Amino acid sequence: MRYFKILIFVAFSFLTFSSFADSTAKLKEKLNQAIEKGQTYFGHHDDPVYGHAWVDDEGRSDVLETSGKYPGIMSWDLGKLEWGDDKNLDGVSFERMRKEVALQDKRGGLNTFSWHPENPITRKNSWDTADKTIVSQMVNTEEGKVAYVAQLDYLADFFNSLRNENGDKIGVIFRPWHEHTGSWFWWGADNCSVEDYIGLWKIMRQRFDEKGVDNVIWAYSPDRCLDVERYMSRYPGDEYVDIFGTDVYHFNDEAGREEYIENALTALSIASQEAEKRGKLFAFTETGLESLPISDWFTSTLLPILQEKKPVYVVVWRNAHNKPEHFYAPYSGHPAEETFKEFSQNPQILFIENSK
Ligand code: BMA
Numbered sequence: 001m002r003y004f005k006i007l008i009f010v011a012f013s014f015l016t017f018s019s020f021a022d023s024t025a026k027l028k029e030k031l032n033q034a035i036e037k038g039q040t041y042f043g044h045h046d047d048p049v050y051g052h053a054w055v056d057d058e059g060r061s062d063v064l065e066t067s068g069k070y071p072g073i074m075s076w077d078l079g080k081l082e083w084g085d086d087k088n089l090d091g092v093s094f095e096r097m098r099k100e101v102a103l104q105d106k107r108g109g110l111n112t113f114s115w116h117p118e119n120p121i122t123r124k125n126s127w128d129t130a131d132k133t134i135v136s137q138m139v140n141t142e143e144g145k146v147a148y149v150a151q152l153d154y155l156a157d158f159f160n161s162l163r164n165e166n167g168d169k170i171g172v173i174f175r176p177w178h179e180h181t182g183s184w185f186w187w188g189a190d191n192c193s194v195e196d197y198i199g200l201w202k203i204m205r206q207r208f209d210e211k212g213v214d215n216v217i218w219a220y221s222p223d224r225c226l227d228v229e230r231y232m233s234r235y236p237g238d239e240y241v242d243i244f245g246t247d248v249y250h251f252n253d254e255a256g257r258e259e260y261i262e263n264a265l266t267a268l269s270i271a272s273q274e275a276e277k278r279g280k281l282f283a284f285t286e287t288g289l290e291s292l293p294i295s296d297w298f299t300s301t302l303l304p305i306l307q308e309k310k311p312v313y314v315v316v317w318r319n320a321h322n323k324p325e326h327f328y329a330p331y332s333g334h335p336a337e338e339t340f341k342e343f344s345q346n347p348q349i350l351f352i353e354n355s356k
Helices: 002-036 063-067 094-107 134-140 141-161 195-209 228-232 253-277 295-308 337-344
Strands: 042-047 068-069 073-079 112-116 172-174 216-220 243-250 281-289 314-315 349-353
Touching: 002 112, 002 216, 002 281, 042 068, 042 112, 063 068, 063 337, 068 073, 073 094, 073 314, 094 112, 094 253, 094 349, 112 314, 134 141, 141 195, 141 314, 228 253, 253 281, 253 295, 281 295, 295 337, 337 349
Parallel strands: 042 073, 042 314, 042 349, 073 112, 112 172, 172 216, 216 243, 243 281, 281 314
Antiparallel strands: 068 349
């Protein structure tokens, strides 16, 4: 009887472990294959749910309409899921997001998530930094922790619900608490202590483990850091991070081009060094030039950076449907369309063929 119990226990552990291994192992394998071939998945935020001057048309994508292919990686945001809302902060329905994640997985592409939450204490948005005690309350007070964990439960349920046609979980990337080395979010450097920031990660991971979330791999994504001390200053620890990321944007059009290239190369070198030391991956977790005033930006500016550094993926930000200047990928008819297409045909850059 005793042996029987042990046998059952071992079988059960194996089952749990293999289901853990399955979704994230598949994802890691894909990422590793790209690295071995020196390839970079190209990503676009909210790509198939809206674009420049259109919203909610199924099957559309500005990237598809300009390059003939879907992005290799879709980027999504969970902001407002922390209250159990139906739609995120940019109006994307979570139901639709779930469906699109499965479609992208079926196409052979990847999915990554960021989170711009409202804080659980005063319920102000991510950019409201007036109260510098928010993170400390979430991490150090019983009431704050309970409120934070209640938010996390919505996220955990959502991740657990990401399934393919067979009902198996889909492995995805999550990069919570991003750009924390800047101070524009309430979890940013000037708005909480190092220990409390790391506490956000610890509580999150503990809760996700309790809720059985086993299909997430984790990305750390400081904003533009030009030295390793700053980059690593709030690093939560090797057990919390799988991918070393960095967010670097191109500002000031042509005048800012050299500076952007330098900053991106420096930040990516730091991310890649730290990743390599630990046998982990690194990625260009967010970038872009708003409105693309440099029409060959993808081939003249981004491509050389990717060729030199070879991050496993790069994500450009969203093409808003209701803010005409707020776009980072070209749309049909935009002057950057032609060279974007050329970029998409480069064998190093991974897009996904449209299977329709
Ligand atoms: C910012 C802008 C905002 C958006 C936010 C979260 O960079 O695109 O309009 O609400 O990201 O997606």
